[in-house]
Amino acid sequence: MADDYGYINARIKMMRGALLEDRHLDEAVGAATYSEYLRVLSETSIREDLGDATAQGAGLNELDAALSQNLFRVVRKVQGLASGQAKKEIDVLIARWDLLNIKTLVRGVITGRSSQDILAGLIPAGTIKWGVLQAAANSTDLAGLAQTLSIGSGFLGRTLRQAVSAGATELLDIEVALDQDYFKTALAAARENSLRRYLAREVDIRNILTALQLRGGNLSARYFVPGGSLNEGDFMRIAGGDSTVSDPDLQRLLEAGSLDRAETLSRGLLDRISRNVSMSDVLGPGVALDFLRRKEVEIARLRLIGRGKFYGVPADNIRQELGNA
Amino acid sequence: MKKLATILAAFALASIAFAQEANGDALVAGLKAIGAGLAVGLGAIGTGLAQGRVGSAAAGVIAESPEKFGTMLILFVIPESLVIFGFVGMFILNG
Numbered sequence: 098m099a100d101d102y103g104y105i106n107a108r109i110k111m112m113r114g115a116l117l118e119d120r121h122l123d124e125a126v127g128a129a130t131y132s133e134y135l136r137v138l139s140e141t142s143i144r145e146d147l148g149d150a151t152a153q154g155a156g157l158n159e160l161d162a163a164l165s166q167n168l169f170r171v172v173r174k175v176q177g178l179a180s181g182q183a184k185k186e187i188d189v190l191i192a193r194w195d196l197l198n199i200k201t202l203v204r205g206v207i208t209g210r211s212s213q214d215i216l217a218g219l220i221p222a223g224t225i226k227w228g229v230l231q232a233a234a235n236s237t238d239l240a241g242l243a244q245t246l247s248i249g250s251g252f253l254g255r256t257l258r259q260a261v262s263a264g265a266t267e268l269l270d271i272e273v274a275l276d277q278d279y280f281k282t283a284l285a286a287a288r289e290n291s292l293r294r295y296l297a298r299e300v301d302i303r304n305i306l307t308a309l310q311l312r313g314g315n316l317s318a319r320y321f322v323p324g325g326s327l328n329e330g331d332f333m334r335i336a337g338g339d340s341t342v343s344d345p346d347l348q349r350l351l352e353a354g355s356l357d358r359a360e361t362l363s364r365g366l367l368d369r370i371s372r373n374v375s376m377s378d379v380l381g382p383g384v385a386l387d388f389l390r391r392k393e394v395e396i397a398r399l400r401l402i403g404r405g406k407f408y409g410v411p412a413d414n415i416r417q418e419l420g421n422a
Numbered sequence: 423m424k425k426l427a428t429i430l431a432a433f434a435l436a437s438i439a440f441a442q443e444a445n446g447d448a449l450v451a452g453l454k455a456i457g458a459g460l461a462v463g464l465g466a467i468g469t470g471l472a473q474g475r476v477g478s479a480a481a482g483v484i485a486e487s488p489e490k491f492g493t494m495l496i497l498f499v500i501p502e503s504l505v506i507f508g509f510v511g512m513f514i515l516n517g
Contacts, residue, residue, distance in 0.1 A: 103479045104482040108482040108483075112486065
């Protein structure tokens with residue numbers, strides 16, 4: 098069977114068993130030195146990608162490269178397991194990193210950051226080749242960035258080019274154009290109801306965060322992303338200052354108090370939903386969705402702990418940062 | 423699955439209709455034969471469906487952890503009991 102999630106999910110669940118357990122992370126946070134932290138890593142599944150990170154004189158660049166390599170390898174493996182319709186759905190999940198990377202590039206170029214800074218913020222997963230992302234990070238303006246990404250960057254590269262050609266120069270305009278196209282494509286590719294439900298919930302969260310961002314400024318329905326349970330009227334109402342929605346989870350985001358806090362809550366909410374989907378949809382894409390999220394979080398946490406250990410930040414402060422991340 | 427059930431039901435009803443033309447003993451023998459056939463056939467279909475799913479998941483597990491081959495083999499053969507029950511039913515019916 099081309100779309101056999103039984104086989105794919107069995108493999109992914111076995112891979113999930115190789116993710117770092119809480120005790121490994123605790124051990125890493127509690128490591129006395131940076132080299133002790135690397136020793137903890139060398140006793141986990143990350144060890145095969147550590148490479149130069151453990152060499153004498155190696156620093157954070159080598160650690161970042163090792164963790165990136167691990168994430169890249171695992172994501173490619175998941176992508177290689179699927180075929181047929183399952184591949185379309187898993188590709189859509191992986192294209193999420195394309196969306197994040199393109200947003201990072203746009204943000205970096207608009208704010209005039211150096212190519213090194215931009216590259217450091219990119220996630221080495223997704224479908225766009227690393228060489229294309231590196232070339233894009235060297236762009237000096239939006240037109241150049243759009244031109245570089247228009248080839249070899251899938252549908253999102255084309256979306257960016259269209260948005261820039263249409264005269265979009267504001268970060269939010271471009272981000273919303275990318276979101277609108279991503280979710281439209283993702284919802285069209287999602288055959289499974291569980292994946293559609295997850296994506297719809299993500300659209301709702303995106304709309305709430307955008308509406309909160311727009312409060313007190315330029316209200317416009319063009320920033321609304323269709324596909325969720327909230328409609329354009331709800332979006333405009335929330336952007337206008339109203340903080341009531343019927344869904345209790347979304348209500349919590351509106352009552353968060355600040356945009357940062359709402360973003361943190363939304364990450365937790367999406368983690369919880371993806372875990373529920375993974376448990377309730379054992380023969381669907383939910384298992385892959387949850388695994389990819391967990392893997393990304395694992396790498397982000399290891400990166401954060403590594404930085405903390407390298408600069409000698411106390412363990413309690415690192416734990417606090419991990420809790421806020 | 424629905425189609426399969428419809429086809430089986432049609433065969434069973436057609437057999438009964440033909441059997442009604444025969445005398446009482448022949449009718450009983452015919453119904454027993456149909457029952458025995460259904461016992462083995464449905465058991466085998468159930469086994470096939472279950473083993474298809476178990477087998478693909480087991481293949482995935484073994485691909486990641488070859489040391490789990492033994493456990494997966496046991497899980498894979500458990501649905502065989504369905505067809506064995508069918509066989510037992512068939513022998514009881516043919517008594």
